[in-house]
Amino acid sequence: MRTRTERRERLVPHTIDGETLMVVEEYTVEVPVPPKDWDHIVLTGALGVIAVVLAIVIVWSTASIGELLTRAISSSTIAYAAATGFSVGWVICMAFEWLNRYDPIRIRRPRTAGHVFLAADMAAVCVHGWVADSLKVGVIGALLSGGAKWLWTLALDHQAAPLNARTQQWVTIKRGEVGSRLALGAVRRQLTRAESRAAAEEAALRTAPGPRPDPEDEESDGPDATILPLPANAVTTKDAVRIAWDAGLREPDAIRRYVSQAQGRAAPPDTVNRYVRALKVGA
Structure with missing residues (x-):
């Protein structure tokens, strides 16, 4: 068994002139070295290769589709920016597939949307090859996108351990409970804001000054400070x-x-x- 030497510290008593204090002492210890986790190493390497392939595919698709779009619009910046939407679309869907890998129901929509984006990407790359009089190159570029998507699907299937029926129901119930708490929190915040606005409007209406009644014993040309107010129902x-x-x-x-x-x-x-x-x- 392989071991490695580690330096550690510990507190030990040390006495001088009858006074004992705890001081730090360094010491070495031999600890066993665990064997290499080749499964993790292989998985990490595979994910790294998939990431590199995805980057190459995105660059290739963007270049092909961007050059195709420049034939329709004069601005190459806008054309290549729009071209990124084809590849980025199905890559984002793959991210949502990863987040929902333990939910077979919620994973369906991002997976379907990813296939739609991938089909549009592959079709656009083929069209570019056909327009550029190199249909074979277009088909090869489209197959690169499809291959990258397939590699990611294999990695996702490897990571998404299947759950039995009871465990899946338990996960679904707990996710629903937490989701309900989040939804109720958002609704309470909306109601609180609405109640605050309503209370502010009601307070503003209560404190708004009403019209000032004209005294009965004043001339139409304005009030007279010498006229005293009369009680109600009295002769003015x-x-x-x-x-x-x-x-x-x-x-x-x-x-x-x-x-x-x-x-x-x-x-x-x-x-x-x-x-x-x-x-x-x-x-």
Whole structure:
């Protein structure tokens, strides 16, 4: 059995002049070396080769389809940018296949979409070969894309260990429970935002100033600070002055005494005189 030497540290007691303290001591130990995991090494190497093949295929497809699209549009930048969508589409679908490798139901859609993107990519590469009078090269380029996809499918099948029926149901139930919690959290956040907006609108409506009522005893040309507010259902100063005027009173003092008697309080002389002058002008 192979071993390797490792340096480690430990605390040991050390006494000087009768005082003992714990100090660090280094020591060596021989530990066994585990055998190489050739399965992991081979898998890592295979995944590395697949990654390199995918990179080559993406570059080849982008170059072929981009050159084909430049025949239709003048901007080569736009053409090659659009060409990346063919290869990147099925590569992204492979990533979703990897994420859903333990769910045979959810993996179907990304796998189907990946095949559709792959078919479009291979068809575009073949069309480029046909347009460039080199159909054989186009077919070979299309087969490269198909081969890369097939290699990835083999690696995915190797990694996706099948689950028995009961374990698959357990995983599905737990995934549903966690998904429900995430969904309810998002819904609660939406409801909280909606409640906050509704509360803010209601508070704004409650605090909005209402229209200011015009005092009954003010002229149309504006408020008069000398006019005192009258209680509800009481005779206003203006009405009391008019009643006294219609009764034949013309002296301001007599009119003021009548208004004070009608309102039960002393009437402002300036207000009474102003209304009297208005009645005289109207007469």
